[in-house]
Amino acid sequence: MMKFAGCSLAVSFTPISSNIIKNRCRFSIGISRRNLYKSRFFSVHNEKEKPHDKAVRVAKYYLPPWFSVAPMMDWTDNHYRTLARLISKHAWLYTEMLAAETIVYQEGNLDRFLAYSPEQHPIVLQIGGSNLESLAKATELANAYGYDEINFNCGCPSPRVAGHGCFGVRLMLDPKFVAEAMSVIAVNTNVPVSVKCRIGVDDHDSYNELCDFIYKVSSLSPTKHFIIHSRKALLNGISPAENRTIPPLKYEYFYGLLRDFPELTFTINGGITSIDEINAAQKAGAHGVMVGRAAYNYPWQILGHVDTAIYGAPSSGLTRRQVLEQYQVYGDSVLGKYGAKPNVREIAKPLLGLFHSEPGNGLWKRKADAAFRHFTTMKSFFEETLVAIPDSVLDAPVAEPVPGRADLFANIDSILPPPYKSREEDILYA
Numbered sequence: 001m002m003k004f005a006g007c008s009l010a011v012s013f014t015p016i017s018s019n020i021i022k023n024r025c026r027f028s029i030g031i032s033r034r035n036l037y038k039s040r041f042f043s044v045h046n047e048k049e050k051p052h053d054k055a056v057r058v059a060k061y062y063l064p065p066w067f068s069v070a071p072m073m074d075w076t077d078n079h080y081r082t083l084a085r086l087i088s089k090h091a092w093l094y095t096e097m098l099a100a101e102t103i104v105y106q107e108g109n110l111d112r113f114l115a116y117s118p119e120q121h122p123i124v125l126q127i128g129g130s131n132l133e134s135l136a137k138a139t140e141l142a143n144a145y146g147y148d149e150i151n152f153n154c155g156c157p158s159p160r161v162a163g164h165g166c167f168g169v170r171l172m173l174d175p176k177f178v179a180e181a182m183s184v185i186a187v188n189t190n191v192p193v194s195v196k197c198r199i200g201v202d203d204h205d206s207y208n209e210l211c212d213f214i215y216k217v218s219s220l221s222p223t224k225h226f227i228i229h230s231r232k233a234l235l236n237g238i239s240p241a242e243n244r245t246i247p248p249l250k251y252e253y254f255y256g257l258l259r260d261f262p263e264l265t266f267t268i269n270g271g272i273t274s275i276d277e278i279n280a281a282q283k284a285g286a287h288g289v290m291v292g293r294a295a296y297n298y299p300w301q302i303l304g305h306v307d308t309a310i311y312g313a314p315s316s317g318l319t320r321r322q323v324l325e326q327y328q329v330y331g332d333s334v335l336g337k338y339g340a341k342p343n344v345r346e347i348a349k350p351l352l353g354l355f356h357s358e359p360g361n362g363l364w365k366r367k368a369d370a371a372f373r374h375f376t377t378m379k380s381f382f383e384e385t386l387v388a389i390p391d392s393v394l395d396a397p398v399a400e401p402v403p404g405r406a407d408l409f410a411n412i413d414s415i416l417p418p419p420y421k422s423r424e425e426d427i428l429y430a
């Protein structure tokens, strides 16, 4: 039996884009009390509060990045972002990191790397690199695609990036270069720019060194927004995955930055896995919260609550059956767009967490694995596999959020590092 029976298959993406247009209107005519309370991030209500003009221009169109999905290589591709946007209208979505060199060398083939559907706004392009000319050219080429912000990767520890490539987190050791890079990027775009970094590298892991990095980059470039993955990176040969678990999280560094750089905007990242924790991070003062693995592995449990619990806005109201109906239309429209790519497996990959901890999840994954080999359309893939999931799951609205560590930051003030004293002379002679 076809699992979509009873629901119209004549769905398209237009409702989402019209939602964005509605959001624009809604934002301009007033936002909820809850949002007013939170409007300190990128305020359009109090002109004095604005961190910089470009950010305010963005905020006129979209709600601010109180919640964002982290850039994740091979994960936050067009397929995942399409799914994420069907579940949350307001989450800010980051692309995977694209090397500036790739953008430059693929100049004749840019759509494949940079194109996305308009429904994905607000969307941030993350670029990486260590060559100023390439960064400038890549930013200029990306302008045509209308990203809402350009983010510069100063956090990736992979040997290919931080080792051979000499960029990613290695750049934290050279804040002056990062400032130059950010200036070059900012000059070549008309949207806000931001940096995503760690709290340190190897032995360069003191709070003061982190502050020096933030101070130099923010004073010598137009960077006003920093996303802090709150653990250091180890460049001693451990894998990128181990670099996301072995170095301990030090949220006290993040909250120290909030205290010591009140004129800047900071988004916290790393180890946040529930709505309770997102709310707790904001309550403790974080301007924005970025979630990576949890938003990918449990998209329904996290993204399903973002619009209501974080933005105080209505939920999309879609059930997973309805999400998948729309995703099927998307999937079949892009299947084989570049010869053999993307294939059913690639398009279905972000869906594998959609039924996490639900009845039928194990069977659905096994069926999906077998179906990848045989089915050539998303429609037939869904017809074959979704029989594993009970109707009661497919048609259920988003359930209550799974409880998390609501007290995660409760004692943060008592463990903050000593206040940073900026060393002006270092900046003058940097």
Ligand SMILES: Cc1cc2nc3c(=O)[nH]c(=O)nc-3n(C[C@H](O)[C@H](O)[C@H](O)COP(=O)(O)O)c2cc1C
Pocket: 070, 071, 072, 073, 074, 075, 096, 097, 126, 153, 155, 156, 196, 229, 244, 269, 270, 271, 272, 290, 291, 292, 293, 294
């Ligand atoms: C598969 C994978 C790929 C990643 N790729 C990137 C990347 O391209 N750029 C980047 O800045 N961070 C990347 N990260 C790191 C995440 O953006 C994030 O900082 C990290 O996972 C910690 O957040 P989390 O604990 O919420 O997952 C990646 C993480 C994962 C799991």
